[in-house]
Amino acid sequence: MVSPGILLVDKPAGLTSHDVVARVRRAFGTRKVGHAGTLDPMATGLLVIGIEGATRLLTYIVGADKTYEAVIRLGITTSTDDAEGEILARADADDLAAVTAEGIDEGVRALTGRISQVPSSVSAIKVDGRRAYDRVRAGEEVVLAAREVTVSRFDLLDRRVGDGAIDLDAVVGCSSGTYIRSLARDLGAGLGVGGHLTALRRTRVGDFDVADAVSVDDLADATPMTPAAAAARVLDVLHVTAEEARDLRHGKRLNDQASRLEGAHAAAIDEDGTLVGVVERRGADLKSAMNMPEVAR
Structure with a gap:
């Protein structure tokens, strides 16, 4: 097994x-x-x-939250907001030359914090039951609604001026649901030269x-990793006795134990170090929000 x-x-x-x-x-x-x-x-x-x-x-x-390393290319706009799309426009040489380090920094600041972001039309977001990228590939025009996301970190590590483009190496820390392609697109749009993503690496979840x-x-x-070790990385840990573990597995509540929980959920781990499941408050009690289907160390 x-x-x-x-x-x-x-x-x-x-x-x-x-x-x-x-x-x-x-x-x-x-x-x-x-x-x-x-x-x-x-x-x-x-x-x-x-x-x-x-x-x-x-x-x-x-x-x-997630962290990414990215390369953003200013001066070129693509159909997918990344390097895999068709080139739609190239910035005029004079417009690109007018882009300053201060202007880029200002654009980055405008895209940091709580922002409203329109996801790329080739994202995996579902529109009426179908992925947006499937609709785009079928020739449909897709415009997705803006959503609120948080960019907690947008650090520029390097800036390279090339032939008809400016490449920026960046590290982005953000909330789930943030599209780095959209950040590249919006940074370029704000600077008046267009932009897209040429490389992306996720380093942390x-x-x-x-x-x-x-x-x-x-x-x-x-x-x-064992379920217990993994759960302890993303949730508070609630240590439970053998009797409490048995009750939780059987769907029973832990009466008058809600005060033991600080956050919304906690990983219930028994005396053997096994993950029993995830618990949540229900009034003054604790109950299982998710039970592991089998015992595993």
């Missing part, structure tokens, strides 16, 4: 997130595999993969770091 766990995988460019999931399924001999957030094929970096019962934990990971990830070529020898 395959043990449940959370596996960190460093996705290479050229593979879809679904491709990586398929490889994990083959490596571990199970169909029950999922991930906590898609990466585009051109992007590299951290995919958080759930195996067997640990897929239930992905719900509590998918909304975590919550407390999970790509430095701890395995490559897709090493999946056969990979050892996933």
Whole structure:
């Protein structure tokens, strides 16, 4: 039997997130595999993969803040807001030459903090039940609604002026649902020269770091984190007795125990170090929001 766990995988460019999931399924001999957030094929970096019962934990990971390393190219606009799209416009040489370091910094500041962002039309957002990128590929015109996101960090590390473009190396920390392609597009638009994303690498999801990830070529020898270890990285921990663990597994409440919880949820871990599930407040009591389907160390 395959043990449940959370596996960190460093996705290479050229593979879809679904491709990586398929490889994990083959490596571990199970169909029950999922991930906590898609990466585009051109992007590299951290995919958080759930195996067997640990897929239930992905719900509590998918909304975590994320960190990316990106290369933004100013001066060229594309149909997809990244390097895979068709070039729609190139900035005039004089307009590009007028872009200053101070102007770029001002544009970055305008895109930092709580902002309203229109996702790229080729995103995975569903429109009337179909992915936006599928509608675009079918020739439909798609305009997505703006959404509120938080960009907590937008640091420029390097600026390179080339032939007809300015490349910016950046590190972006942001809330879940933020599109780095849209940041590149909007930065270029604000400067009057257009822009798109040429490289993207996800380095962090919550407390999970790509430095701890395995490559897709090493999946056969990979050892996933236990559900308890993974849950402790994204949730507060509530240590429960054997009797409390049994009650939670049977759907019973822990009466008058709500004061033991500081946040909205906590990982209930028993005396053996096993994840029982995730608990939440219900009035003065604690109850299970999610139970692990099987016991696993």
